Amino acid sequence: MKNTFTSNVIIVQSDLKKVTDLSNPIDPFNEFKDLVRSTGANILKEYHGQQNSLSAKYFLGKGKVDEICQATKEYKVDLVIFNHELSPSQERNLERELRTRVLDRTGLILDIFASRATSHIGKMQVELAQLSHLSTRLVRGWSHLERQKGGIGLRGPGETQLETDRRLIANRIKSIKKRLEKSHRQKKLNRYARKKGNNHVIALVGYTNAGKTTLFNKLTGSEQYEADQLFATLDTVTRKNLSPGSGSILYIDTVGFISSLPTALIESFKATLEDLREADLLLHVSDVSDIDCDFKCKEVNKILREINADNIPQIIVNNKIDRADEANAIGISEDVNQVSISASKGIGISRLKEKITNHLSKGIFKGRLSVTQNLGAVRASLYQQGYIEKEEVVEGSWIFDVLIGNYELNEFLAKEGVDLILDDLQKEQSNNLVG
Numbered sequence: 001m002k003n004t005f006t007s008n009v010i011i012v013q014s015d016l017k018k019v020t021d022l023s024n025p026i027d028p029f030n031e032f033k034d035l036v037r038s039t040g041a042n043i044l045k046e047y048h049g050q051q052n053s054l055s056a057k058y059f060l061g062k063g064k065v066d067e068i069c070q071a072t073k074e075y076k077v078d079l080v081i082f083n084h085e086l087s088p089s090q091e092r093n094l095e096r097e098l099r100t101r102v103l104d105r106t107g108l109i110l111d112i113f114a115s116r117a118t119s120h121i122g123k124m125q126v127e128l129a130q131l132s133h134l135s136t137r138l139v140r141g142w143s144h145l146e147r148q149k150g151g152i153g154l155r156g157p158g159e160t161q162l163e164t165d166r167r168l169i170a171n172r173i174k175s176i177k178k179r180l181e182k183s184h185r186q187k188k189l190n191r192y193a194r195k196k197g198n199n200h201v202i203a204l205v206g207y208t209n210a211g212k213t214t215l216f217n218k219l220t221g222s223e224q225y226e227a228d229q230l231f232a233t234l235d236t237v238t239r240k241n242l243s244p245g246s247g248s249i250l251y252i253d254t255v256g257f258i259s260s261l262p263t264a265l266i267e268s269f270k271a272t273l274e275d276l277r278e279a280d281l282l283l284h285v286s287d288v289s290d291i292d293c294d295f296k297c298k299e300v301n302k303i304l305r306e307i308n309a310d311n312i313p314q315i316i317v318n319n320k321i322d323r324a325d326e327a328n329a330i331g332i333s334e335d336v337n338q339v340s341i342s343a344s345k346g347i348g349i350s351r352l353k354e355k356i357t358n359h360l361s362k363g364i365f366k367g368r369l370s371v372t373q374n375l376g377a378v379r380a381s382l383y384q385q386g387y388i389e390k391e392e393v394v395e396g397s398w399i400f401d402v403l404i405g406n407y408e409l410n411e412f413l414a415k416e417g418v419d420l421i422l423d424d425l426q427k428e429q430s431n432n433l434v435g
Contacts, residue, residue, distance in 0.1 A: 007078035010045045010071055011036055014060055014084075016053070028259070031292075032083040032105075034209075039112055044075045058097065059090045065097055072100050081108055085260075088137045105260065106133055121183050128176045135169050187274070199240075199248045200360045203276045205304070206285035207296035208256025211319040215285060215343040216253040219353075224253060236275055248385060249360070252279065259299045276309040281359055283352075284314045288340070289323035315355055319343055361405020371398045372417035382412070 013029050029048050036043060047068060051061055058065050059082070068080065079101050080094070086104040094102045103111075110133060113126045204212040213224050220239040237253045252275050276282065282304075286297050297316075304310045315337055322342040339355055341348030357364060371378050373396055382388050382400060385408070390401035399421065404412075412418050 007041060008044045008075060009036065009041045009079045009081055010047070010068060010075070010077050011043055012047045012060070012068065012080060012082045012084075013049075014047070014064070015050050029083070031259075035108060035112065036081055039108070039115070041079070041081075044077055045071050057090065057093050059084065059086055059094070065094070069098050072098050079103060091137060109258070109261075121180070124176050124180055124183075128173060128180070131169050131173050131176070135166065135173075184274075199250045200281070201250045201252065201279045202281045202283060202356065202360075203252040203254055203279040204283045204285055205254055205276060205300060206256060206317075207287070207300055208258050210256065210285045210287045210296075211343045212256065212285045213253055215283070215317065215319065215341070216251055218343055218346065218349055220251050238275075249356070252276075257300050257303050259296075261303065273307045273309070276304070276307065276312070279309075279312055281356065282309070282312050282314045283317050283356075285317045285319050285343075287320050288318045289320045313359065315339065315352075315359065317341060317352060322347060357405060361407045364403065365406055365409050366403050367401075368421035369400045369402050369404075369412070370419045370421050371400065373397060375415065375417050378412065378415060378418060 011032065013032060033043065033046075047064070049064075051064070055061055060068075071077070072080065077100060080098055081103045083105050085106060086094070086102070091102050091104060110126070110130050114130065117123045117126045204216055206212050216222060216237070216239070217224055220241045222237070222239045224237055236255065239251055239253075241249050241251055254273075254276065284297070284300065286293055286300075290296065301310060304312075316339075318338065318340040320342060321340045322345050339348060339352045341352055343349070369382075371382075373393075379398055379400075382402065382404075385404075387402045387404040387408070388400045389403055392399045402409075413420065
């Protein structure tokens with residue numbers, strides 16, 4: 001099932017004249033072309049128009065079907081791709097009329113996912129989505145076969161090849177779901193371990209090709225594959241980053257969202273998306289150089305609502321600020337919940353880290369901490385989290401110069417033998433607060 005198109009294709013998008021959907025992106029046809037190109041296909045002919053009504057038989061009108069049929073013969077194309085959801089009968093009728101393979105939007109996205117998935121769980125999730133989609137389209141492949149004959153002594157013609165394939169697909173779907181359920185239980189244990197280990201979990205979300213993986217690599221020092229293409233990332237990746245003053249942070253790089261994401265895919269990737277619901281903070285990465293930026297942000301938030309992750313705090317990360325023209329840059333605001341960066345150029349990364357730390361740790365404390373020398377575990381923990389900048393020993397106690405979040409500081413101060421060492425200015429401020 002894992003393949004990519006290396007053939008010549010014709011692409012088709014036909015909108016209804018009577019329907020004006022203001023929620024659609026400014027140019028959905030360009031996004032469709034990017035999707036097709038990301039498979040490696042060579043687009044020889046484009047059809048982008050409008051029609052008064054949909055045809056139940058072909059989706060398009062008969063005249064347009066005949067026109068595309070002539071083009072398939074002229075250009076000798078191997079595939080016609082529609083930027084629409086086609087019913088199984090429409091797909092079958094179009095293939096019979098055009099005498100070439102026909103693929104709809106769901107099939108296209110499934111093929112891209114199949115070619116990019118690398119992890120075992122990711123491959124199983126894609127296969128589940130493919131089989132669910134394929135199960136309604138089997139007639140196309142097996143309508144020419146008669147019933148299979150029974151064995152010696154058995155009466156009746158037996159089941160058709162179509163029925164056999166449906167049974168085999170149903171069994172395969174059942175098997176994959178069982179294996180995925182086992183992996184889901186393991187992931188739940190992993191999420192529990194993260195929480196128990198006092199790790200902060202931050203998930204990067206956003207539209208496909210917004211620059212999430214590039215930012216993920218900057219924040220974690222990882223070297224995950226990054227590219228200027230749709231769905232470059234197909235598997236959820238978690239990496240740990242120890243930032244001084246912010247505690248242990250686990251960053252999760254997630255698969256990008258896209259408008260009109262097939263329901264079957266959302267169901268198949270439900271376990272992967274569950275990681276988002278366990279996050280303490282979402283970094284919503286948006287490409288501000290894209291003219292459809294506002295629409296894509298709304299699409300991401302819509303999918304977050306569908307998976308019940310819309311109540312998690314967000315920091316809006318306006319990425320690719322170096323590519324945004326002056327008109328777009330004027331409309332970009334930066335407040336406590338927004339920051340403008342360029343992940344590829346490294347611009348604004350320090351400001352983003354500061355906002356993350358302030359959110360997770362409720363502010364930063366920079367000062368001195370006294371720890372009695374019988375608390376070796378506390379000293380080890382402070383070093384492990386990267387809080388200590390300098391150490392000295394005074395009268396049986398460790399004196400640390402620390403940079404630490406207020407939330408984490410209060411947890412350490414709750415232990416007997418851990419105290420703050422305030423300088424004169426800090427004492428005066430403390431007294432003023434008390435007064």
